[in-house]
Amino acid sequence: MKRKSLEGNACPVARSLDVIGDCWSLLIVRSAITGTRRFTQFQTELGIAKNILTIRLKALVAHNILVPAAASDGSAYKEYVLTRKGKDLFPVLVALRQWGEVHLFEGSAPGLRLVEKKTGHLVPLTRIRSSEGRALRPEDTQLMKIK
Amino acid sequence: MKRKSLEGNACPVARSLDVIGDCWSLLIVRSAITGTRRFTQFQTELGIAKNILTIRLKALVAHNILVPAAASDGSAYKEYVLTRKGKDLFPVLVALRQWGEVHLFEGSAPGLRLVEKKTGHLVPLTRIRSSEGRALRPEDTQLMKIK
């Protein structure tokens, strides 16, 4: 039977996962955020098969996360650049990165760290914080019905 | 051919996606964060098939994101409670929720909003901010090699 679409789901989390909930989409966005723009660049960086990459890129373009553009160096090929919607996925990637660094590296440290350009902080990672500056935790929030 | 495992990948984002990069895992964690603990509760809330739920719960337990515990009400059944590792996925869910609310609801507003318990802020959503209090954006950061 057909896989259930979460597109019309009331939960924003479900809808998001419906769009970028597969293995490759977020990794492609991550590469794009760090400057990758060309097909082969994505392909070699991620080690993804070309046909899969084609499909994923098309889906991301269809969802308006990437936009095809003329090559900046004058060559005849396309480039893929992030839209605002695509850039807005950045916090998701930061959150995933943090979680992975804290919980998925037993002993072996990751080779890259994300630092704030402005401050250049040497802290392991820019931390996601609530408006008070404390780390955001489940206990800080509650789910309220609005009307 | 076998799906490529990202388990040993150097990128924390890739490793995270390898663990919780499927459709259901994060939705189960989201339910768990809002208080769901029982098998059938998960099943009816999410509309997931029981066999799939079984598989996903087992995987989450294997990854130490959930832990089986004796039922709190004295009944003979198990409950699934979040570990610290599981709770730490909260920022990921908040980020996904925010992105979904901003970009995936054309006209139709979501029925729930997340507010800070302490302040009870009526703002649309607790926003993810960098340490300066501004919304975190790609331009605020850079990737640095450490050694």
Place this chain on the structure above:
DNA sequence: CCGTATCCATTCCGATACTG
């Protein structure tokens, strides 16, 4: 260099029926 087209294996997911 940038894809597209096939082919194939694996995995995922849903429905249903069944057990204690």
Place this chain on the structure above:
DNA sequence: CAGTATCGGAATGGATACGG
């Protein structure tokens, strides 16, 4: 209530060959 067992369909992903 909490699963397990089985089935089939669909989607995913990889390898490779091919064309602009």
